[in-house]
Each structure stands twice: as structure tokens, then as C-alpha cells.
Amino acid sequence: MAGLTFAEKFFSKRTGREVRAGEIITAAPDIVLSHDNTAAIIGNFKKIAGEEGKVNRPERILVILDHTVPAPGQKEASNHVKIREFVAAQGIKNFHDVGRGGICHQVLPEKGYAAPGKLIVGSDSHTPTHGALGAFACGVDRTETAGLWIQDETWFKVPTTIRFDLTGKLPAGVYAKDTILTLIGKIGAAGANYRSVEFAGAGLASLTMDDRLTITNLAAEMGAKNAVMPIDDLARNWMKSNGIEWNEADIIEADDDAEYEARHAIDLSTMVPVIAWPHQVDNIKPVSELVGKPFQQGLIGTCTNGRLSDLREAAAVLKGKQIAPSVRLLVLPASEAVYDAALTDGTIAALHSAGAVILNPGCGPCLGAHEGALAPDELCLSTANRNFKGRMGCKESFIALASPATVAASALTGVITDPREVI
Amino acid sequence: MAKTWKYGDDVNTDQMFPGKYTYTCSTPEEIAPHLFEDLDESFSKEVKPGDIVIAGEYFGCGSSREHPSKGLRHVGVQAIIAKSFARIFFRSAINQGLLVVECPAAVDAYKLGDEVTVDANAGIVRVAGKEFSFPAYPPKVKAIIEAGGLAASLKEQAASTCGGCGCGCDC
Known part of the structure; x- marks a missing residue:
């Protein structure tokens, strides 16, 4: 039998049995992320749990204000107040207020919320970004997020996987952005819909963590459920220099003989500057x-x-x-x-x-x-x-x-x- | 006969509900007037309960905002039939208790004015009398839709575990 992809291995580990693409399983996220939409999620939460309801696991809830900061108007300002009062009342410690964090998809890697082996769900479609650090990270909606403030687990379909094998190095004046836009052009905006996307190969070594985060971020625009990269020395050094702790045993890598829906060989040295028109x-x-x-x-x-x-x-x-x-x-x-x-x-x-x-x-x-x-x-x-x-x-x-x-x-x-x- | 609204491929959630309103509108009543604003201005004015939306590939791509699914449920759209759905929208629709049907053959068969009906239990779409089957939802997903969405489903669960008072306590 063929080996396992990252996604299959990840959810096999979570469920304690071997699972394959297509299966529906339940798992408990380690991080439940939301941003300014937390105000609306609080409304959803109260409708289910009542005005006095308590969140189930405050330690895994992460709230970062970034979409409308500082508040452009009274309504957004009032939403921010609602969020501040809620996180204080619920004992949610992982809260980054205006001026104390930044864009959530930069704060997660920077502050060590994103780390190898973590299951991250975010009420934001660019959550796949965090796969650059070996996490399984995907977007969900506001109601689902409210649900995860109440129940421990949610359902996941184990996705099939598309793999990009990178070789070579980018020429001067050509960047990670050009690369991932080129790949989106190649497979289409829905080319990886509901799929897991793995980026691997010798070419990865020449890409910095900033480059990698750009690539996994934009994987969302090929429809990816999650995108992931292996943890190599560059990733380890990056985590070390950012004071991020991780456990080697939590690192998950696809098997060499894993079964992919498609594999694409990409030579980085052939890339040119591009624009998505x-x-x-x-x-x-x-x-x-x-x-x-x-x-x-x-x-x-x-x-x-x-x-x-x-x-x-x-x-x-x-x-x-x-x-x-x-x-x-x-x-x-x-x-x-x-x-x-x-x-x-x-x-x-x-x-x-x-x-x-x-x-x-x-x-x-x-x-x-x-x-x-x-x-x-x-x-x-x-x-x-x-x-x-x-x-x-x-x-x-x-x-x-x-x-x-x-x-x-x-x-x-x-x-x-x-x-x-x-x- | 339910009115049908036909759209093409790659309808994104920005067209379905512009980002500029996402942090000032969150109730179904606030969402409804802006529904499909950048896609079809007549939609929010004319849509009626029981209407059906038909679309091509990758319906609901882009942002994870749930205003489109919440709004469509609120105005009473009976079902969305598409060739394919973007993942987060598909999940979001289920969480709102909105029937999302992936059935490319039915979309291809549809012509303006055709009568369209959906039988969710039988897994059948009828277009101008012709039947097209669609795959059943997995049981976990079906339970959420049948409860009327994730919030209702979680409330039901709380009621069944707490002994009946409905508050989620251990009574």
C-alpha cells in the first residue's frame, strides 16, 4: 500500500488510526483564530451558549485585531470594545489589541502560535499560511469558530494532495510572489480546491521563511484547504532565532511513496516577474x-x-x-x-x-x-x-x-x- | 414555480457581499440588502423565499466571510446548485443550514425558464422534468443541515446532554 501524504499522516496521528484521503474524521484544533470578526463570533456564540455562556478552552483561542485598525468608525470601535470586554471576561489571554501585534498571519509565525504539527483553524481564508511552519492550517467561517469555542472537535475531510517539487534558484529580480502567482496561473484559481498542497524539493532550501509564508499564503488562491512545507534546517534556525519552541516529534513529513492526485516539477530558475491582471x-x-x-x-x-x-x-x-x-x-x-x-x-x-x-x-x-x-x-x-x-x-x-x-x-x-x- | 437565478463560474464572496461592509453589517437583516451587490443588483430586491441559485464552477471562492451564506439562508433561498463549490463556502453554507448541491450535469442541462426542484432526501435535482442525482452528504454533515445549521445542532446537543433544561449544564 502506498505511503501517506502530509494530510493523511497528520490526521492519522490525530485519530490514532491510519486514515486516507476522502475519509471524514473529527479532530480538536490546537489554535482557534479570529480577528475583528470576533465581534460577530461573540454574537454567534451567545446565541448558542447563552449570554452567560463560558468558552470551553480559552487557552487555545487566539484573537488578533487587524482588519479595521485603528477603528475607522464608531461601529468598528464599538466592536473592538465588545471584543476587549469578552476576552477579559472569558480569560482569553492570547489577545493582540491594536498596536500590539499586527496582521494575524504574520503574528502567528512570529510569536510561535504556528509550529510544526499543530492543527490551526482560523476564521480567515488565508489561514493556510501557517503550513510554512509544518502546521495543518485551514480557514473556517464565523459560525464554525463559535462552535469551536463550545465543543472540542469539528469534522474534517482528509483531502487529496497536489505536490509541487521545486528545484533550482530564483533569478535576480524574481521572487516567491512571482513563483506562486505563476503556479496559480498554471493550475487555476480552483486548481487545488479542497486539496492539500505540498511544496517540497531541493529548491525549497533557497527560499527564506518570508518567501515560504508568501507561497503558503497564496496557496489559498488556488483553492487549497491547507498548504505545507517540510521543516528543514532553515525553518529550525528561523524558529530558534524567533524564540519559538517546538518538539521534533511533532514534525510530520509526507512519505516518499505517498500517493498524490498530481505532481508538478517546478524549476525556480525559469521563473520571470509576473502580474495577476x-x-x-x-x-x-x-x-x-x-x-x-x-x-x-x-x-x-x-x-x-x-x-x-x-x-x-x-x-x-x-x-x-x-x-x-x-x-x-x-x-x-x-x-x-x-x-x-x-x-x-x-x-x-x-x-x-x-x-x-x-x-x-x-x-x-x-x-x-x-x-x-x-x-x-x-x-x-x-x-x-x-x-x-x-x-x-x-x-x-x-x-x-x-x-x-x-x-x-x-x-x-x-x-x-x-x-x-x-x- | 420557484424562481431560479443563474450565474457563471468563479463567483467570489466579495461579489456576493462586498468587503467594505463586513465589519459594519453582521445580522441577517443588515446583510440582506447588500447580497450579491457586486454581482447582480436585482438579486437582493427581487429574491423570494424558495428561490434556487444555479452556478458554475468554484462558487463562493475567496474570503471566508459568512455573510453570503447567512444572507442567502435569511432571504429563504431553498438551495444552491453548482458544478462545484469553494471549500470554505461549502462548509459555511452547511453551518447555516443552507442546502448546497454539487451537480454539474443539472447545471449543464438547465436553460432559462426551466423548472427546477430539489429533493434533498432522495438526492435528486429535477430540471425541466429530467432527473439528476447528487451524492449524499456524509452523516455528520447531514445532521448539521437537518438541525438547521451548526448553531441549532449544537443547541440540540446541549439540550440532550444537560438533561433537558437546555442550558448545557449537568442537571
Whole structure:
């Protein structure tokens, strides 16, 4: 009989028997994540458990405010108050308030909530990000999250798996973002729907943890239930340097003879800078085909590309220069820790002096919830993960997705520019 | 005859409920007027209880927001029949007690004006008199839908374990 994929092995370990793709099992998550939507989840919870109901396992509940921070209006501000009162009353210690965390998908890895072997569910569709640290992490809805504040376990279908075997190294000016967008273009926005996605192979060694988190984050845009990478020395060193404790016995790796629904061999050295053109994430075009097109707003940040190396790549392009007068450039560090580091090493100063607007860590502009909204006919060149029509607050506007270097290089000229021309 | 609303592939949850409202609207009453706002402006004005939504591949992709499933349940949509669903939306619909039916053949057969009915127990969709079967839900999932959603199902469980007072205590 064939060996087991990561997903099969993970849920076999959880259930104490060998399970295969297609089976429905129940398991108890180790982390139940929610963000500003916690206010609505509290409502769902009270409908089930009553006004005086107590959460079952406060220690596994994690609440990080990031989607509308600081509050843009009274309603959001009142929601934040509701959340603060609830976490205090329920003894939920893992709470990151405004200014004390950042974007949840950066805070989880940074603070060690994400670690090998953990089962993480989050009331957010980009929860698969945490598979870069060997966790099984997937998104759920608000009602399910409320349910997991009450009951220990929920059901999971053990997914089939698509594997990408990476070889080679990325050329200069080409990044993890270009790689994962290319892969989404290859298999389509629904290409991994309900599937587990494994990224492995010798090529992984050349990708930093920031790169890896970008890749697993965007796996959600190929429909992945979860995405995962093996734990290698780079991952171990990264966890060590971040003060994260893990247990070697919790590391789960797919068997060599596991059965995959599909396997794709990807040579990183063949990648080129690409853009996801409006209005679908799998509408992938090489930057070279779009060079010279004007745009009005650049955005560098979000749970996809707001990490320190992303900001540094942008700063390397913009340092000592001025962005084009026709473009406004918004920069949001992914977390307070990233912000601190980027302040200390001069990255923020370089970006700000070049004319960028530095916003606080948060998700707001990406989903049109807070700051950076577009007007009809405007195009935003963004490092985010979704370019859906209307996503940034206006359905007559356009969003194109690219790497931080492509956005920075283009901000410099005011038109879409191949980053290899300026670095 | 139930009205049917037909849409194409890759309908995402931003089109079904714009992100700009996600942190200011959360009750079904607040959600309903914005339902499908960036997809079909007539939907929220004209949808009636018992209506059926028909769609192509990957219905409900994108954000995990539950406003679309909550809103569709609230306005009384009887079922969504699609070629395929995005995972989080599929799960979210079940958690709201909304009937989601994956049946590509029925979607292909449908023509504007055809009468469509769904028999959930028999696992059959009828399009203009022609029958198409769809796979049964796993028992765990079926129980949630039959209870009317996850919240109702958990309330039932609490009532059955606490001895009848319904509060979840050990009485």
C-alpha cells in the first residue's frame, strides 16, 4: 500500500488510526483564530451558549485585531470594545489589541502560535499560511469558530494532495510572489480546491521563511484547504532565532511513496516577474507584456507581502529616489515587530523619503475595509493576494497583483516596470 | 414555480457581499440588502423565499466571510446548485443550514425558464422534468443541515446532554 501524504499522516496521528484521503474524521484544533470578526463570533456564540455562556478552552483561542485598525468608525470601535470586554471576561489571554501585534498571519509565525504539527483553524481564508511552519492550517467561517469555542472537535475531510517539487534558484529580480502567482496561473484559481498542497524539493532550501509564508499564503488562491512545507534546517534556525519552541516529534513529513492526485516539477530558475491582471488571481501575465501601463496607486503590505524582506526589497529600489508624481504608494508593515525592525534598519526612512505613505500594520485596504480605497477607473498595483472586482471598495476600479520589487520599480516610473530594469 | 437565478463560474464572496461592509453589517437583516451587490443588483430586491441559485464552477471562492451564506439562508433561498463549490463556502453554507448541491450535469442541462426542484432526501435535482442525482452528504454533515445549521445542532446537543433544561449544564 502506498505511503501517506502530509494530510493523511497528520490526521492519522490525530485519530490514532491510519486514515486516507476522502475519509471524514473529527479532530480538536490546537489554535482557534479570529480577528475583528470576533465581534460577530461573540454574537454567534451567545446565541448558542447563552449570554452567560463560558468558552470551553480559552487557552487555545487566539484573537488578533487587524482588519479595521485603528477603528475607522464608531461601529468598528464599538466592536473592538465588545471584543476587549469578552476576552477579559472569558480569560482569553492570547489577545493582540491594536498596536500590539499586527496582521494575524504574520503574528502567528512570529510569536510561535504556528509550529510544526499543530492543527490551526482560523476564521480567515488565508489561514493556510501557517503550513510554512509544518502546521495543518485551514480557514473556517464565523459560525464554525463559535462552535469551536463550545465543543472540542469539528469534522474534517482528509483531502487529496497536489505536490509541487521545486528545484533550482530564483533569478535576480524574481521572487516567491512571482513563483506562486505563476503556479496559480498554471493550475487555476480552483486548481487545488479542497486539496492539500505540498511544496517540497531541493529548491525549497533557497527560499527564506518570508518567501515560504508568501507561497503558503497564496496557496489559498488556488483553492487549497491547507498548504505545507517540510521543516528543514532553515525553518529550525528561523524558529530558534524567533524564540519559538517546538518538539521534533511533532514534525510530520509526507512519505516518499505517498500517493498524490498530481505532481508538478517546478524549476525556480525559469521563473520571470509576473502580474495577476484584473479581475482573477489566475489571470497571470509576464510583467514584460504590461510594461508602460499607467496606474494610480501602489500598495506594499498585507499578509502576503508585508514582511521585512518585502519592505527591504522595495526600499532597495526606492532609496534616494522619488516615486512618480502620478502615483501614490501605500506601505503597511505586516506586524509591529516588522515595523520596529524596518524603522531600526532605515527601511522605513528610505520608503518615506521616496514619497511613500507609511500606514500602520493591518489588512484594511486589501479588502476595502479601511484606507486606500480606489475611485472608478483607477488601477492599483498591489502586493496583496486578491484582485477581485470591487475588492478595494469600488467595483469600477482595477487591481493587479505583483511582487514588492515590481510595485516599487513601477512606483518609481509611474508605469508598470520590470524590476530587473532597475535593480 | 420557484424562481431560479443563474450565474457563471468563479463567483467570489466579495461579489456576493462586498468587503467594505463586513465589519459594519453582521445580522441577517443588515446583510440582506447588500447580497450579491457586486454581482447582480436585482438579486437582493427581487429574491423570494424558495428561490434556487444555479452556478458554475468554484462558487463562493475567496474570503471566508459568512455573510453570503447567512444572507442567502435569511432571504429563504431553498438551495444552491453548482458544478462545484469553494471549500470554505461549502462548509459555511452547511453551518447555516443552507442546502448546497454539487451537480454539474443539472447545471449543464438547465436553460432559462426551466423548472427546477430539489429533493434533498432522495438526492435528486429535477430540471425541466429530467432527473439528476447528487451524492449524499456524509452523516455528520447531514445532521448539521437537518438541525438547521451548526448553531441549532449544537443547541440540540446541549439540550440532550444537560438533561433537558437546555442550558448545557449537568442537571
